[in-house]
Amino acid sequence: MSEPRTEAPFGRRLAPLEANRELGAYRLLAVRDPDGPTNPRPGQFYMLATAEGWGADGERPYVPRAFSYARARGDGTLEFLLEAVGPGTERLGRVSAGESLWLTGPLGVGFRVATDPKARHLLVGGGIGVAPIVCLSDELGERGEVLLGFRTAAHAEAATLFDHPAALATDDGSAGRAALVTELLRERLDRSGGEPAVYACGPPPMLEAVRAICAERDVPAQLALESGMACGFGACFGCVAPTRNGYVRLCVDGPVLDAADLDSALFAGAGH
Amino acid sequence: MSEPRTEAPFGRRLAPLEANRELGAYRLLAVRDPDGPTNPRPGQFYMLATAEGWGADGERPYVPRAFSYARARGDGTLEFLLEAVGPGTERLGRVSAGESLWLTGPLGVGFRVATDPKARHLLVGGGIGVAPIVCLSDELGERGEVLLGFRTAAHAEAATLFDHPAALATDDGSAGRAALVTELLRERLDRSGGEPAVYACGPPPMLEAVRAICAERDVPAQLALESGMACGFGACFGCVAPTRNGYVRLCVDGPVLDAADLDSALFAGAGH
Amino acid sequence: MSGAFDLCGVPLRGPVLNGSGTFDAIAARRTFGDRLLEEFPFDAFVSKTITIEPRQGNPPPRLWESPAGLINSIGLPNKGLSGFLSGDLPQLAELPVPLVVSVMGFSRDELGALVAAVGERDQVAMIELNVSCPNVETGLVMGADPAETAAAVGAVRPLTDKPLIVKLTPSAGDPAVAAAAEGAGADAVSLINTLRGMALDPRTRRPWLGAGTGGLSGPAVRPVALAQVASVAASVSIPVVGMGGIASGRDALDFLDAGAACVAVGTENFRDPAAGRRIARELAAVSRNERGFSAGRTRFSQDRPKSPAKVGKTVK
Amino acid sequence: MSGAFDLCGVPLRGPVLNGSGTFDAIAARRTFGDRLLEEFPFDAFVSKTITIEPRQGNPPPRLWESPAGLINSIGLPNKGLSGFLSGDLPQLAELPVPLVVSVMGFSRDELGALVAAVGERDQVAMIELNVSCPNVETGLVMGADPAETAAAVGAVRPLTDKPLIVKLTPSAGDPAVAAAAEGAGADAVSLINTLRGMALDPRTRRPWLGAGTGGLSGPAVRPVALAQVASVAASVSIPVVGMGGIASGRDALDFLDAGAACVAVGTENFRDPAAGRRIARELAAVSRNERGFSAGRTRFSQDRPKSPAKVGKTVK
Ligand SMILES: Cc1cc2nc3c(=O)[nH]c(=O)nc-3n(C[C@H](O)[C@H](O)[C@H](O)COP(=O)(O)OP(=O)(O)OC[C@H]3O[C@@H](n4cnc5c(N)ncnc54)[C@H](O)[C@@H]3O)c2cc1C
Numbered sequence A, B: 001m002s003e004p005r006t007e008a009p010f011g012r013r014l015a016p017l018e019a020n021r022e023l024g025a026y027r028l029l030a031v032r033d034p035d036g037p038t039n040p041r042p043g044q045f046y047m048l049a050t051a052e053g054w055g056a057d058g059e060r061p062y063v064p065r066a067f068s069y070a071r072a073r074g075d076g077t078l079e080f081l082l083e084a085v086g087p088g089t090e091r092l093g094r095v096s097a098g099e100s101l102w103l104t105g106p107l108g109v110g111f112r113v114a115t116d117p118k119a120r121h122l123l124v125g126g127g128i129g130v131a132p133i134v135c136l137s138d139e140l141g142e143r144g145e146v147l148l149g150f151r152t153a154a155h156a157e158a159a160t161l162f163d164h165p166a167a168l169a170t171d172d173g174s175a176g177r178a179a180l181v182t183e184l185l186r187e188r189l190d191r192s193g194g195e196p197a198v199y200a201c202g203p204p205p206m207l208e209a210v211r212a213i214c215a216e217r218d219v220p221a222q223l224a225l226e227s228g229m230a231c232g233f234g235a236c237f238g239c240v241a242p243t244r245n246g247y248v249r250l251c252v253d254g255p256v257l258d259a260a261d262l263d264s265a266l267f268a269g270a271g272h
Numbered sequence C, D: 001m002s003g004a005f006d007l008c009g010v011p012l013r014g015p016v017l018n019g020s021g022t023f024d025a026i027a028a029r030r031t032f033g034d035r036l037l038e039e040f041p042f043d044a045f046v047s048k049t050i051t052i053e054p055r056q057g058n059p060p061p062r063l064w065e066s067p068a069g070l071i072n073s074i075g076l077p078n079k080g081l082s083g084f085l086s087g088d089l090p091q092l093a094e095l096p097v098p099l100v101v102s103v104m105g106f107s108r109d110e111l112g113a114l115v116a117a118v119g120e121r122d123q124v125a126m127i128e129l130n131v132s133c134p135n136v137e138t139g140l141v142m143g144a145d146p147a148e149t150a151a152a153v154g155a156v157r158p159l160t161d162k163p164l165i166v167k168l169t170p171s172a173g174d175p176a177v178a179a180a181a182e183g184a185g186a187d188a189v190s191l192i193n194t195l196r197g198m199a200l201d202p203r204t205r206r207p208w209l210g211a212g213t214g215g216l217s218g219p220a221v222r223p224v225a226l227a228q229v230a231s232v233a234a235s236v237s238i239p240v241v242g243m244g245g246i247a248s249g250r251d252a253l254d255f256l257d258a259g260a261a262c263v264a265v266g267t268e269n270f271r272d273p274a275a276g277r278r279i280a281r282e283l284a285a286v287s288r289n290e291r292g293f294s295a296g297r298t299r300f301s302q303d304r305p306k307s308p309a310k311v312g313k314t315v316k
């Protein structure tokens, strides 16, 4: 299985905004990237910044921010799902028609998916972490079963992005089952006996639960992790996660790592 | 004659943009300042910055920029004439509907105008320096004769701001006479024999010529000077001009100085 | 909250001062009128540094902006000691907050004369020693090394009962200098002063500032300031006045959490004349939101992770 | 322009390098493929600092942003000397530009072993000595004082014919350290390294970085860097590689005009992987527009206001 990495054009490029719409608690940004590859691999990500007004007033943000692509439409349009959690995501969430983004990517290695057409796949997304699960689900179609968890119904609107039906849980029960998505995962694995491979993205505590659940059951799992990134292409050595083989840079050796390489998906600097 | 200074409300305030239109080579900004005084004095100025996107991308501008008000409409609207010469004026020139400016002022002391109704006044403006001449001309009406100089006809469109007729010169002769405004001044003073008081604002070489011409003829002159300002209210001691009494801060002791106090209006740091 | 909080025994209504040389209360009153007094932005006012003789300051240009900051080469213009005492002090005495007078001498004698003269005025609550200049006697920058600092502070300490704040030079990230000041009798230290910086004239390609180089301040230096404040606060037990790029209440809280007893606002005053008030308000809000209690003595004297400041020392 | 310009006798196609530790050409090639080689952004490539033993680096988090800058506590992760020679060097040798290897030793012996081993490789054009760490033998930061720097450079100078660039520590704004390096046989100096800085975790209110403090870089430090480069360039006659916050061709021109022979781009690479190329292009454009001639030997070796660099020294 070759590394699921589509090479990026060298350097950053200007990508005009096509749309910026509210999607429940999140925003969905579509940008035109005619010069980028149309085939990034699910789990790869892009570094984004606004072309104007990035870090105004002498304050953060200064470096760009990392975002998994949610969908690459074949026509050169990329879609990103955003949650505003700080100055960078807030500024990006306010881009308006006529503005452009600085974009570098696709970056990192995506999910390694067995090519065996009979292999079964379990896709687990939590919160904003559903973004790379969207394109992975597109790719796997019926072969990929999707489990999603959100805080509230407002966040769960992101589930409408999926073309295939997905099982849904919310923390407060305002949409789908009142449960953590890891409970759905545990039940699902215990039902099936553990044959499928698991692919997950979400907040660190969720990923750690996924890791532990899969480890107990000897189910292979791949986790798309997050840590603070400055460059996204291996230059700064800032985005490391501790693995059984020492620190690895999530932007070039990840963001998708084999769960088996981790003692824990919860580490200092994990998440945003 | 009391000091021509209208006190400013303490602190900066948000002033919503009312209009931003092209005026030849310049831009005319109108902002709503309902909480500021409606009676600033000609020659006083305001510190301006955009509320958003000031100094984005980790670069200048960082501090606000100084602008003479061109007109204070009695209804709480202020008008500024802007020339884009660097990052701050470029950003201000791009403010658009819905945006606001941070504004502090009115600041400094304006032109000291003899209250004697029979006194005659000669107003000289060069380039962007016509801004404070507009409101001074409004105030003096028929008693103020206006001489204006610009580089080209495109710049000379700023002459349309004046309600009263003004003599016009351009460097290239594309509007009015092909001459420097200081030649108009010299001719005018030699014609009348020098009774009027002169009030001038413009680039340092023009102000120095005005100073020298008036000094030769013993005509009292007041010059609105410029230097780099960080604060505009006397806090930083950065905006000094050398006078016969030592350095003075243009933001609190000026920007209008008596020409008689200057050895030269051309000094290191003069102008923008 | 009045009386609940103090710096070196001087009661303050809150912990937000100005950095010396970044607010001229007299010029501000000319500009803003008496509203300045009603809405005075600081909890204590620090004067611009004064010297024995009057100084015109450096030739212009004196300012250049840099990313998230400002470079200045002002050169300590001031009326000199007697001009200050007769001209400025009566006006500064009208401010609604305690007055700190910043002084700089080019020898220990000069420093002593300034401290003695300023210290005997009732209007003066504290004295700040700006020791960032070379000592004409030894050639060393007074505040750059521990022994020189101790000698300067030791020389002036007997001359006044007023609390002495020693403003450390930026090269004194070395906490030994702060410790030396404490050992010689300083009641508090303040830091950071500006970092040496330069900019070129975009047209002539020669140094832009009249003085060649200048001092860098503003948010650009904030991480450097925070590191120095944390390291100094961990090594002295007198209060630390922290400054350098503070532009919001959250920034102020960072300095307090790093061990400062008070904070000072400098360059941000230029962007917003009322910045001190805004920052105090924001600080109260973030303290309330994030800690469950509001600013005040407890907050600033006891809840710091390292080296609690020795507050409550009496003035005389 | 090829051959028209050189650094310490090594011909370079232009004056734009990268700062050590701010570009990993091997990782970048994995990311961008062979287009990286075709459009290689620097005129010489400086490796991340290597040490004798492999290092994992500091615990995360390792990065925090600050106004117009970045604070990092990476901690020099690297494969160690033998890992570098066997694993990285063959790949770095494929780059289309000369290779500078940055080395750091915790004793003079370690430094010597690194210089000797790296210096004998043909693929290596120059060696940069990163002397920002404490010497385990003397306890002093190797690059912090003139004598210590001279001893370190003097110890390794006989071990190689390759040009040695000494990367000064930021505290070495003191030009005496640069002069000591020159006196001990350095062929060039480079500066500035990062300034010590700190940030707090917005939630826990404790230091954010895993290592407590880190190094500040980016435009925030540019004025400090420019002042130090100008002062060092005025006091040595070997070439100076200037860096610190360079983000545009105009910034690069400022450093060249302040006396640098070459410039290096660091943090800006993180915002724009091709920043080196853009900056070189912008530099050529501003040089042409404002000087009437384009970049090249004349420009960089003779048109500097102070202390022209000693270029043209041969490698062996
Ligand atoms: C590979 C990857 C893919 C991602 N995909 C998406 C996506 O598809 N959609 C999306 O909305 N977000 C995504 N993120 C997260 C996104 O990058 C962050 O939300 C964003 O960087 C936050 O920036 P900010 O300025 O809004 O917040 P800030 O508060 O400035 O955070 C900026 C950075 O600072 C660090 N940081 C700040 N606070 C903390 C903290 N408390 N704990 C740990 N680190 C902190 C992190 O490095 C963070 O990225 C992804 C991150 C990575 C690494």
Ligand SMILES: Cc1cc2nc3c(=O)[nH]c(=O)nc-3n(C[C@H](O)[C@H](O)[C@H](O)COP(=O)(O)OP(=O)(O)OC[C@H]3O[C@@H](n4cnc5c(N)ncnc54)[C@H](O)[C@@H]3O)c2cc1C
Binding pocket: B045, B060, B061, B065, B066, B067, B068, B069, B080, B081, B082, B083, B084, B085, B086, B087, B088, B089, B090, B128, B131, B132, B225, B226, B227, B228, B229, B255, B269, B270, B271, B272, C203
């Ligand atoms: C009292 C006063 C009233 C003014 N009124 C007006 C007005 O009505 N309309 C208007 O358009 N402008 C006016 N100006 C000028 C205006 O403030 C400057 O054009 C503006 O500050 C430039 O900012 P910038 O960021 O665009 O350019 P920058 O290049 O950043 O210039 C910003 C500041 O840097 C300094 N500077 C930069 N380059 C030079 C240089 N080559 N020589 C000297 N100084 C330099 C100056 O201090 C300048 O103000 C006034 C200035 C003052 C002091």
Ligand SMILES: Cc1cc2nc3c(=O)[nH]c(=O)nc-3n(C[C@H](O)[C@H](O)[C@H](O)COP(=O)(O)O)c2cc1C
Binding pocket: B236, B237, C018, C019, C020, C021, C022, C048, C049, C070, C072, C074, C076, C102, C130, C167, C191, C192, C193, C194, C216, C217, C218, C219, C221, C243, C244, C245, C246, C264, C265, C266, C267, C268
């Ligand atoms: C324009 C200017 C003038 C200053 N003058 C003085 C001074 O006279 N005495 C002094 O001790 N510090 C002086 N400082 C330093 C400040 O008090 C403060 O230490 C420094 O600016 C860092 O704080 P800031 O980043 O908030 O500005 C001056 C700073 C500036 C910007």
Ligand SMILES: Cc1cc2nc3c(=O)[nH]c(=O)nc-3n(C[C@H](O)[C@H](O)[C@H](O)COP(=O)(O)O)c2cc1C
Binding pocket: A236, A237, D018, D019, D020, D021, D022, D048, D049, D070, D072, D074, D076, D102, D130, D167, D191, D192, D193, D194, D216, D217, D218, D219, D221, D243, D244, D245, D246, D264, D265, D266, D267, D268
């Ligand atoms: C993430 C990061 C890692 C760095 N690693 C090294 C290093 O390994 N060796 C070294 O000599 N300098 C290192 N530096 C310092 C840079 O080479 C450079 O001196 C400094 O960042 C200033 O330049 P800049 O402002 O353009 O980044 C590092 C800087 C950063 C930001």
Ligand code: FES
Binding pocket: A228, A229, A230, A231, A232, A233, A234, A235, A236, A237, A238, A239, A249, A250, A251, A252
């Ligand atoms: S983000 Fe820079 S190395 Fe990963």
Ligand code: FES
Binding pocket: B228, B229, B230, B231, B232, B233, B234, B235, B236, B237, B238, B239, B240, B249, B250, B251, B252
């Ligand atoms: S602009 Fe600050 S004193 Fe005048």
